[in-house]
Amino acid sequence: MKTAVNKIYNPEIECMSREAIREMQNERLQKTIRLVYDKVEVYRKRMDEKGVKPEDIKTIDDLHLLPFTEKTDLRDYFPYGLFAADLKDIVRIQGSSGTTGKPIVSGYTENDVEAWSEMVARALYAAGGGEDDIVQVAYGYGLFTGGLGAHQGATKIGATVIPMSSGNTERQIMMMQELGATMLCCTPSYATYLGETVKEKGLQGKIKLKSGCFGAEPWTEEMRQNLENLLDIDAMNIYGLTEMGGPGIAFECLEKDGMHINEDHVIAEIIDPVTDEPLPYGEYGELVFTSITKTGMPLIRYRTHDICCLNPEPCACGRTHVRMSRITGRTDDMMVIRGVNVFPSQIESVLMRVKGVTPNYMLIVDRVNSTDTLEVQVELSEEMFTDTVSGIERIRDEIKENIKSVVGISVKVQLVPPKTIQRFEGKAKRVIDNRKLGF
Amino acid sequence: MYVKQISVYLENVRGTLREMTKTLAQNGVDMLALSIADTANFGIVRLVVREEQIPLTIECMRSAGFMVRMDEVICVQVPNKPAGLDSVLEVVDNAGLSVEYIYSFTISLENGALLIIRTNDNDKAYEALNKGKIKVYNQNEINSL
Numbered sequence: 001m002k003t004a005v006n007k008i009y010n011p012e013i014e015c016m017s018r019e020a021i022r023e024m025q026n027e028r029l030q031k032t033i034r035l036v037y038d039k040v041e042v043y044r045k046r047m048d049e050k051g052v053k054p055e056d057i058k059t060i061d062d063l064h065l066l067p068f069t070e071k072t073d074l075r076d077y078f079p080y081g082l083f084a085a086d087l088k089d090i091v092r093i094q095g096s097s098g099t100t101g102k103p104i105v106s107g108y109t110e111n112d113v114e115a116w117s118e119m120v121a122r123a124l125y126a127a128g129g130g131e132d133d134i135v136q137v138a139y140g141y142g143l144f145t146g147g148l149g150a151h152q153g154a155t156k157i158g159a160t161v162i163p164m165s166s167g168n169t170e171r172q173i174m175m176m177q178e179l180g181a182t183m184l185c186c187t188p189s190y191a192t193y194l195g196e197t198v199k200e201k202g203l204q205g206k207i208k209l210k211s212g213c214f215g216a217e218p219w220t221e222e223m224r225q226n227l228e229n230l231l232d233i234d235a236m237n238i239y240g241l242t243e244m245g246g247p248g249i250a251f252e253c254l255e256k257d258g259m260h261i262n263e264d265h266v267i268a269e270i271i272d273p274v275t276d277e278p279l280p281y282g283e284y285g286e287l288v289f290t291s292i293t294k295t296g297m298p299l300i301r302y303r304t305h306d307i308c309c310l311n312p313e314p315c316a317c318g319r320t321h322v323r324m325s326r327i328t329g330r331t332d333d334m335m336v337i338r339g340v341n342v343f344p345s346q347i348e349s350v351l352m353r354v355k356g357v358t359p360n361y362m363l364i365v366d367r368v369n370s371t372d373t374l375e376v377q378v379e380l381s382e383e384m385f386t387d388t389v390s391g392i393e394r395i396r397d398e399i400k401e402n403i404k405s406v407v408g409i410s411v412k413v414q415l416v417p418p419k420t421i422q423r424f425e426g427k428a429k430r431v432i433d434n435r436k437l438g439f
Numbered sequence: 440m441y442v443k444q445i446s447v448y449l450e451n452v453r454g455t456l457r458e459m460t461k462t463l464a465q466n467g468v469d470m471l472a473l474s475i476a477d478t479a480n481f482g483i484v485r486l487v488v489r490e491e492q493i494p495l496t497i498e499c500m501r502s503a504g505f506m507v508r509m510d511e512v513i514c515v516q517v518p519n520k521p522a523g524l525d526s527v528l529e530v531v532d533n534a535g536l537s538v539e540y541i542y543s544f545t546i547s548l549e550n551g552a553l554l555i556i557r558t559n560d561n562d563k564a565y566e567a568l569n570k571g572k573i574k575v576y577n578q579n580e581i582n583s584l
């Protein structure tokens with residue numbers, strides 16, 4: 001049941017004035033730059049190459065003088081090349097297996113684990129959580145930051161944690177029902193799958209969930225609506241990335257109008273992904289983060305390749321930290337179809353506006369006679385099914401026309417039978433690119 | 440005034456239709472009328488059963504994994520004489536309605552055949568047929584066939 005109310009975990013920090021935040025950021029940035037210059041050879045070399053000394057960095061306006069950090073740096077300097085602390089002070093390693101080859105890791109000092117736990121604690125409070133809650137963690141546990149991140153945050157707020165990890169849907173639902181879980185933490189696609197299964201089993205009235213924090217993959221407003229209806233909860237967006245220390249970097253409050261970035265721990269910038277120039281508040285571009293409290297592996301101007309925009313306006317919830325919009329795409333999963341930039345999220349939001357369409361779809365990119373083609377496979381649902389062939393064809397044409405008007409390209413829409421599109425328990429993979437590029 | 444029709448979505452995969460008819464047979468469903476619409480990608484089977492068998496039909500189709508829906512359609516008696524069907528369609532046409540599909544019952548009566556007729560507007564079609572003195576069957580009459 002939707003009964004979550006707004007709570008602020010650390011009001012002194014979360015509601016401080018913009019000037020005070022800025023002052024705190026300036027001071028912490030100086031300290032961090034000094035630390036990485038002294039302790040991380042890569043950063044010292046790159047700063048020297050640019051002719052920048054730690055003392056040149058006085059305020060956040062000097063950020064643009066600093067070099068970027070890329071994901072490839074984490075691979076190239078794997079495992080310890082970017083660590084700023086001695087291993088004796090590193091108490092934890094988290095990481096991601098990576099889809100290709102070398103993994104990436106992040107090292108945490110005790111201070112970093114503590115800060116991370118508080119960031120997630122703030123997110124859970126913002127979702128109405130507290131010591132009376134029973135939090136079911138259905139993110140994977142292990143190197144992946146989702147499981148342990150949510151676990152630590154829930155522990156920090158004094159809640160009762162059910163460390164389910166991901167998978168085994170039957171058991172998840174059984175435990176959720178029997179133990180009376182009130183909050184859920186997992187990926188939004190897995191939460192949707194759990195919700196669909198709960199509905200199928202006719203258990204909708206028997207689940208006590210009030211809210212959940214869902215992240216580790218981009219999702220849309222329409223997916224939120226669907227998820228909130230399926231489980232009768234407030235479904236909150238939480239953002240993070242392993243490189244910056246995991247989930248909780250930013251989180252939504254119940255206003256559900258952007259995610260508050262924990263600005264006492266990171267500085268967020270938006271840059272033009274092509275020119276690398278910083279963009280003003282309100283403009284869409286690539287999100288770039290600089291750690292300002294981490295001592296294990298602070299990253300400077302880390303390029304997330306996520307596309308979003310920032311909003312510095314005070315929020316109705318009382319928090320003053322800048323809000324980031326939903327991630328509307330990736331600079332690198334952007335598909336270029338016949339010269340047009342297409343984000344899978346754009347197509348998803350079109351699909352979710354058509355009555356009866358479920359968030360299960362696949363995008364197949366191919367090249368036929370030197371022309372790019374995009375096929376959108378959508379699962380037919382009972383709500384879309386009609387007794388006439390023309391009725392079904394009408395829905396197909398509606399989807400096709402809506403995509404054309406939003407994205408600007410013609411696609412082929414294929415309605416496929418229910419349950420034939422793969423369900424994902426972790427990050428959903430929605431694009432198959434069959435184009436054989438090259439010569 | 441209307442008759443209930445069950446539609447079943449069929450994938451265009453060999454054996455699907457048989458799987459459907461087998462399930463219906465095993466559950467003792469007696470089909471009074473049946474039609475199949477097929478396209479390159481999928482098929483729609485529509486059927487009419489006696490009212491008492493509707494829940495059973497829907498349930499056995501769903502548990503066999505088929506997608507099912509129910510609609511109300513019009514059932515008319517077509518006079519057993521030349522131009523019988525045309526006289527019905529003339530009424531529908533004159534009312535400015537378009538026909539989505541037509542199919543006939545497996546049993547025929549002494550004084551004519553029974554047809555399911557689906558137009559773009561059930562209520563208007565019902566009114567026009569009544570005015571045109573065409574005999575329209577309701578679900579109760581179908582149940583006692």
Ligand SMILES: [Zn+2]
Pocket residue numbers: 253254255260315316317318319
């Ligand atoms: Zn807020």
